[in-house]
Amino acid sequence: MTELPDENQAAELRNKVVDQLKEDGTIVSPGVEAAMRKVPRHLAVPEASLGDAYSTYNAVVTQEDEHGNHTSSVSAPQVQAMQLEQADVSPGDNVLEIGTNGPNAAYLAELAGSTGQVTTVDIDPAPAARSERFLADTGYTGVNVVVADAEDGYAKHAPYDAIVVTAGAWDIPPAWIEQLKDDGRLVVPLRINGLSRSYRFVRQDDHLVSTSAHVCGFVPVQGAGSHAQQAMQLPGDRGVTLHFDEGPPADPSLLNGVLDTERAETWTGVTVASQEPIGTLQMYLAAHVPTYCSMSIDRELATGRIGPTGLGFSMVAIDGANFGYIVVRRDTEKKTAEFGFHAFGPDGEAFAERLADIVRDWGRDYRRGPSPLIAVYPAGTPDDRITGDRIIDKEHSRISISWPVA
Incomplete structure (x- = not known):
């Protein structure tokens, strides 16, 4: 028989994590703070100890392939808080999460409120089922859990105020831009020349412009969008x-x-x-x-x-x-x-x-200047419509990089 977790201890550890993230500057908004103090993330990973579930800077790996590569995880609280701050979700927002395990969808549901909508999609039925169980057990029954390859987004509930990708992407498929509202936010761990950053993009007409970037590491996207070095x-x-x-x-x-x-x-x-x-x-x-x-x-x-x-x-x-x-x-x-x-x-x-x-x-x-400005244009966009110091061509997009002087 599995021993039930001590909920008082879990709440204490949860609050300690949030206090740490406020102190280090990761959490800056009252909404993200309240959501992370409320959602009992440990219930998504009953196989982990409370200490591991509430490790501020460490993920809990929930699935590996036959070679020992991580294929699914519940991201570290620090990474989740970082992306939540980038997404800037407000009450009433319509949000799509790509890649799921439960807690992050619950955080988004807290931020979107009763007038908003959250859809969470995963290509793998196992993490989707884990997410569905967690959301049902914790009362977030309004979240839509979908098993699908999110290379095509999820058109049924589009357009979205925000799309939050919790898997490492090599490219930005057209659907992720097309299913965003004008000025909608895309938060995505994008790999450029092997370097991953969690970018916050804002849609401007047919392209995206970055407004923030943070060093990160994520389990890579599977399915049609996968890309091996x-x-x-x-x-x-x-x-x-x-x-x-x-x-x-x-x-x-x-x-x-x-x-x-x-x-x-x-x-x-x-x-x-x-x-x-x-x-x-x-x-x-x-x-x-x-x-x-x-x-x-x-x-x-x-x-x-x-x-x-x-x-x-x-x-x-x-x-x-x-x-x-x-x-x-x-x-x-x-x-x-x-x-x-x-x-x-x-x-x-x-x-x-x-x-x-x-x-x-x-x-x-x-050296002491801001991160580079990244813009993402559809493949085939002419050079004269793109500004930047360097253009990198991928399958679906042309990525420009501009360097503001410190």
């Missing part, structure tokens, strides 16, 4: 694997023999403190270096020609026969780190300097 071994080192989110270089054979060239090394003079956020640097590099990708290294198989990078992210750039990656050197006494580059290839030294100049530009003009 492509991987290839770096020629000359079977211990180094390159991961491409937007596709590999046009002619990978140009890299044959690249590691036989002399390694060039250059330093940027740009240093960061140990706790300084570098999310804007990651995105700036992803938007400005040629053929951006990431790198993983199997130390047992690698030749040792590459690294160490000394970074939590291993940014790689490829330009024809030239290959470069970011490195750091740390000053433990000052608790700082300086960025640099290693590069190989016929123009390795010049390539390393080109990459270093991108970091120097970031350090001079954008």
Whole structure:
């Protein structure tokens, strides 16, 4: 017989989570605070302890595939609060949630109120059933739970004031824009060049414009909208694997023999403190270096020609026969780190300097500035209708990135 949770202890832990999220600035609105103090999220994950259910910054994984990859979870309270604040749901709003497990739909129902409507959709019947049970048990019987591939949104209840996506997306399908009201909000963890951010977009005619972005991580979208990274071994080192989110270089054979060239090394003079956020640097590099990708290294198989990078992210750039990656050197006494580059290839030294100049530009003009402005246009939109420093073409959309100067 399963032991029933201590509801007083659950309420105490729930309030503690909300207090933490108010203190760290994640929760700023009274509506989100009230919703998160009320909804008993632990009832959605009876297999988890109360401590795990109310871990402020950790998700509860509810489903894995045969390879151990997470396919469904109840997101961490911090992530849910972050997206709820981005969605800015008001009483009377019509809201679509894509990806479900229960608690987030209940939060949205609290925010939309008795005059609003919430529909929550999942491609997988198991989390949908979990959500339906939770919502019934907690009294949120007005929420519509639907099993469907949300690549096509859910036209039955459109148009929506807000669409909240709780799975990592690589692209924005047309239905998500078309089913939004004018000035409606789309909150979505969108992956651009392998970097995920939870964006708040506002619809403006036929396109979307971002108004906020937060670093995040989500279980990837399944079904028609799924998108796997492509991987290839770096020629000359079977211990180094390159991961491409937007596709590999046009002619990978140009890299044959690249590691036989002399390694060039250059330093940027740009240093960061140990706790300084570098999310804007990651995105700036992803938007400005040629053929951006990431790198993983199997130390047992690698030749040792590459690294160490000394970074939590291993940014790689490829330009024809030239290959470069970011490195750091740390000053433990000052608790700082300086960025640099290693590069190989016929123009390795010049390539390393080109990459270093991108970091120097970031350090001079954008380091303490706002996140980039992201706009999403339908595929086929002419260049002269798109503004931005960089355009990335995906299957359904053209994404422009603009960098406001700090």
